[in-house]
Amino acid sequence: MKLKGHHIFVTGGAKGIGEAIVRDCLKEGAKISFVDIDVASGEKLAAELGSSVKFIKASVAKFAELSKAFNEATIAFGEVTGVVNNAGVNSHADPVTMSDKEWDDFFDVDMKPVWLTAKLALPAMRKAGKGSIVNICSIHGRLTYPGFFPYGAAKSAVLGLTRNLALDEGKYQIRVNAVSPGYILTDLTKGWLSAEAGRTERATSIQPMGRMGEPEEVAKVVTFLLSDKSTYVSGSDWAVDGGLGARSA
Numbered sequence: 001m002k003l004k005g006h007h008i009f010v011t012g013g014a015k016g017i018g019e020a021i022v023r024d025c026l027k028e029g030a031k032i033s034f035v036d037i038d039v040a041s042g043e044k045l046a047a048e049l050g051s052s053v054k055f056i057k058a059s060v061a062k063f064a065e066l067s068k069a070f071n072e073a074t075i076a077f078g079e080v081t082g083v084v085n086n087a088g089v090n091s092h093a094d095p096v097t098m099s100d101k102e103w104d105d106f107f108d109v110d111m112k113p114v115w116l117t118a119k120l121a122l123p124a125m126r127k128a129g130k131g132s133i134v135n136i137c138s139i140h141g142r143l144t145y146p147g148f149f150p151y152g153a154a155k156s157a158v159l160g161l162t163r164n165l166a167l168d169e170g171k172y173q174i175r176v177n178a179v180s181p182g183y184i185l186t187d188l189t190k191g192w193l194s195a196e197a198g199r200t201e202r203a204t205s206i207q208p209m210g211r212m213g214e215p216e217e218v219a220k221v222v223t224f225l226l227s228d229k230s231t232y233v234s235g236s237d238w239a240v241d242g243g244l245g246a247r248s249a
Contacts, residue, residue, distance in 0.1 A: 002227040004029030007077040011060050012087030014041035016186035020215035024223045033073030060087045060113035070120045079124040082226040085114045086136040091151045110154040114161050131174040132226045135162050139182045139241050166235030175234035177225045182241025183212040208243035
C-alpha cells in the first residue's frame with residue numbers, strides 16, 4: 001500500500017496504459033481521479049473500481065475543462081499529491097502537407113498538458129513541500145523511427161519539460177520524472193500491428209526479451225515514482241522497453 005493517503009490525478013486514464021495506472025494506484029492504496037474524453041470507458045472503469053476512483057470527462061487540450069475537472073477532483077479527494085500525464089495521440093504526418101492547425105492540435109494534446117497539469121498541481125505541492133509528477137513519454141523521445149513526424153518532436157519536448165520542472169521544483173521537494181514505454185500491447189498498438197501482414201512478427205523479432213510489454217508493467221514503474229519509495233529520484237527518464245533502447249543505441 002505504498003500510495004496510501006495519496007490522491008493521484010491521471011490524464012487519459014480510461015484505457016490502455018492509463019487504465020493500468022489507475023488500477024495499480026488503487027491497489028497501492030491511493031484515491032484516484034482521472035480525466036478522459038472517452039466517457040463510456042471512463043464511466044465503466046470508475047463504476048467497476050468503486051468510491052476511491054472518480055472519472056471526470058475533460059479534454060486535456062482545453063485548459064478550462066482541465067481546470068474544472070482538477071477542481072472537482074480536489075473537492076472529492078483533497079489536494080492532489082501526484083500527477084500522471086498519460087493522455088496523448090499518435091501522429092504520422094508529412095512535414096510539408098501538415099497544416100498549422102494540425103500541428104497545434106497535436107501539440108495541444110501531446111505536450112502542452114504536461115505544463116497545464118503542473119500549473120494546476122504545483123501551488124498545493126509547493127505549499128505541502130512535496131509531490132510527484134510522472135510524464136508518460138515514449139522511446140520516441142530518444143530513439144525515433146521514420147514516419148513518426150512530429151511524434152518524436154513532441155516526446156522530446158516532454159523530456160525537456162520534465163528536466164526543467166525537476167530542476168525548478170526540486171527546492172520544494174517536488175519530484176518530476178518521465179517514463180518512456182517501448183512496444184506495449186494496448187488496443188492502439190494491437191490495431192497498428194494487425195493493420196499490416198507480418199508486422200507483429202517483425203516487431204516481435206527485434207525485442208531483446210522476445211516479447212512486447214503489457215500496460216501493467218508500465219504502471220508498476222509509475223506507482224514507484226509516485227510513491228515515497230523514490231524520494232531521491234527526479235529529472236530522470238525511465239525506459240520501460242524491454243531493452244529495445246539499448247539495442248537501438
